[in-house]
Amino acid sequence: MTKRIALVAHDHKKTELLAWIEKHLSVMQQCDIVATGTTGQRIIEQTGLDVLRLKSGPLGGDQQIGAKIAEGELDALFFFWDPLNPAPHDPDVKALLRLCSVWNVPVACTSATADLMVTSPLFLSQDFKPQKPDY
Numbered sequence: 001m002t003k004r005i006a007l008v009a010h011d012h013k014k015t016e017l018l019a020w021i022e023k024h025l026s027v028m029q030q031c032d033i034v035a036t037g038t039t040g041q042r043i044i045e046q047t048g049l050d051v052l053r054l055k056s057g058p059l060g061g062d063q064q065i066g067a068k069i070a071e072g073e074l075d076a077l078f079f080f081w082d083p084l085n086p087a088p089h090d091p092d093v094k095a096l097l098r099l100c101s102v103w104n105v106p107v108a109c110t111s112a113t114a115d116l117m118v119t120s121p122l123f124l125s126q127d128f129k130p131q132k133p134d135y
C-alpha cells in the first residue's frame, strides 16, 4: 500500500520544508500526501506534487490531520513546527503531536529527523507496520 503522509510547516519553517521535499522528491512521489492549507498550496506550486489540501492550520487543519491519525488513515507526519514563534492555535499543535504518540505514528519535527525517517529502508517497506495500541 502507498505510504500515506501528512506534510505541515509553520510560516517560518515553510521554506525549510519545501527544500526538504525537493531533496526527497522521488520518495515524496511515491506517497499519498495530505497537507494543511497554505503548506499544501506552496508544495503544489513549487513541486507539482499531488497534494490533498485540508484547512489552514489555525482554521482547523491540524485537527483534521489529527482525526486522520485517530482513524488510522496516516502512516507518518512531517511537521516542521516553529519553536521560536507562538502560534494562536498552539493547543491544536500539541494535540496533533500528542495523537501521534497515542497511535504510534512516526513523526518528524526537524529536517534532520525527517532525513533519517525517509532514508530508512523501512519507510517505504510494505512490511513495516508499526504496532497499533490496543485501546
Ligand SMILES: O=C(CO)COP(=O)(O)O
Binding pocket: 008, 009, 010, 011, 035, 036, 037, 038, 039, 040, 055, 056, 057, 058, 061, 062, 087, 093
Ligand atoms: O499552522 C499550521 C500548522 O500548525 C500550518 O498551517 P498552514 O499550512 O495553513 O500554514
